Amino acid sequence: MSPQLVVVGGGPIGLACAIEARMNGLEVTLIEPRAGPIDKACGEGLMPGSLAALHRIGVDPPGRRLDGIAYLDRDARVEHFFADRPGRGVRRTVLHQALAERAEELGAERIPAKVAGISQSGDAVELSLSSGGTLLAPWVIAADGLHSPVRRMLGLDGRPQSGTRRRFGLRKHFAVEPWSSLVEVHWSHGAEAYVTPVAERLVGVAVLGGRPLDVDEVVAGIPELAARLEGAAAVTEPRGAGPLLQRARSRSSGRVLLAGDASGYVDALTGEGMRVGFAQARAAIAAVRAGSTEQYERAWRITTRDFRLLTSALVLASRSRFRPRIVPTAARRPDLFGSIVERLSS
Numbered sequence: 548m549s550p551q552l553v554v555v556g557g558g559p560i561g562l563a564c565a566i567e568a569r570m571n572g573l574e575v576t577l578i579e580p581r582a583g584p585i586d587k588a589c590g591e592g593l594m595p596g597s598l599a600a601l602h603r604i605g606v607d608p609p610g611r612r613l614d615g616i617a618y619l620d621r622d623a624r625v626e627h628f629f630a631d632r633p634g635r636g637v638r639r640t641v642l643h644q645a646l647a648e649r650a651e652e653l654g655a656e657r658i659p660a661k662v663a664g665i666s667q668s669g670d671a672v673e674l675s676l677s678s679g680g681t682l683l684a685p686w687v688i689a690a691d692g693l694h695s696p697v698r699r700m701l702g703l704d705g706r707p708q709s710g711t712r713r714r715f716g717l718r719k720h721f722a723v724e725p726w727s728s729l730v731e732v733h734w735s736h737g738a739e740a741y742v743t744p745v746a747e748r749l750v751g752v753a754v755l756g757g758r759p760l761d762v763d764e765v766v767a768g769i770p771e772l773a774a775r776l777e778g779a780a781a782v783t784e785p786r787g788a789g790p791l792l793q794r795a796r797s798r799s800s801g802r803v804l805l806a807g808d809a810s811g812y813v814d815a816l817t818g819e820g821m822r823v824g825f826a827q828a829r830a831a832i833a834a835v836r837a838g839s840t841e842q843y844e845r846a847w848r849i850t851t852r853d854f855r856l857l858t859s860a861l862v863l864a865s866r867s868r869f870r871p872r873i874v875p876t877a878a879r880r881p882d883l884f885g886s887i888v889e890r891l892s893s
């Protein structure tokens with residue numbers, strides 16, 4: 548029997564789509580080539596809104612409590628403690644496992660393959676699979692990541708960013724007892740280091756910036772962080788992602804909707820990818836049920852507005868002459884810093 552919905556990509560957002568679909572009684576098939584639990588370059592900070600979205604779909608991955616965000620540079624520090632509820636630092640593999648188990652428990656079918664082609668006629672979308680064969684469905688959600696092959700196949704790739712302005716992310720884990728319940732964002736000369744406690748004796752460091760980018764070099768340039776990590780063994784290999792800015796010309800084409808990073812991404816600087824992606828997963832399933840791609844476009848714009856505007860503004864400031872004044876200004880205006888963090892994280 549053909550499914551009512553196919554989800555392409557079994558990362559966190561694809562899995563959330565599959566879970567939402569089953570919670571709404573839809574027959575769903577998920578296509579993902581990689582066996583889990585899947586790791587990825589990520590800061591691994593689930594902001595309060597992300598955690599609440601996971602709880603809503605019955606997923607509660609273990610991790611380390613996050614009470615807020617701190618911005619630091621050589622001269623200044625500003626902290627904001629989340630107003631209503633904590634977030635959680637969760638190792639990416641742990642999050643993936645929890646989502647995959649929930650999807651399976653709810654009866655989402657999974658095909659281990661890559662989508663290699665897509666075409667539409669009338670009310671049907673046809674997917675060709677790398678494993679051979681095709682799959683037909685009335686609706687497809689593509690949650691196949693930053694460099695979404697489905698987005699490209701549908702001609703929905705937006706304008707690429709120019710070479711010198713491109714930003715990348717790299718992350719690595721260190722065996723050291725977390726020293727704070729805050730996500731620390733250390734601003735150094737040309738890069739940011741985003742530090743998240745994720746488990747007992749485990750801290751993730753994600754560095755963001757232009758190329759060349761190297762975790763150890765960025766850490767060495769931040770004396771306070773270098774001191775914290777001195778002697779701590781690196782327990783994962785660096786994993787990278789980027790260019791981070793990815794634009795989509797539209798979030799839908801016919802009966803195919805784009806969700807998660809595939810639908811467009813700004814930057815990892817504000818740690819909002821998953822909160823926004825989980826909101827998109829919910830909106831995409833509501834749109835499939837309503838049979839309305841316009842409904843999804845509207846919901847997508849609303850759910851991503853703050854992320855697009857505030858994160859773009861911060862990235863722009865980070866590349867301007869204002870960069871050295873970002874942390875001192877935030878430290879002078881903790882109320883403003885706090886209200887921006889709240890808008891982005893809850």
Ligand SMILES: Cc1cc2nc3c(=O)[nH]c(=O)nc-3n(C[C@H](O)[C@H](O)[C@H](O)COP(=O)(O)OP(=O)(O)OC[C@H]3O[C@@H](n4cnc5c(N)ncnc54)[C@H](O)[C@@H]3O)c2cc1C
Nearest residue numbers: 556558559560589590591592662691692716807808820821
């Ligand atoms: C350095 C860095 C730090 C970050 N820090 C944070 C943070 O602290 N908090 C936060 O919330 N977000 C953070 N993010 C963002 C977050 O990681 C992403 O928003 C999130 O991973 C998006 O999930 P996704 O499911 O859309 O995509 P992905 O996790 O990339 O999953 C896409 C899946 O699609 C599959 N796929 C690809 N092609 C095909 C195909 N042809 N057929 C079938 N399947 C396919 C892939 O195998 C993959 O499993 C960070 C990102 C970076 C780069």
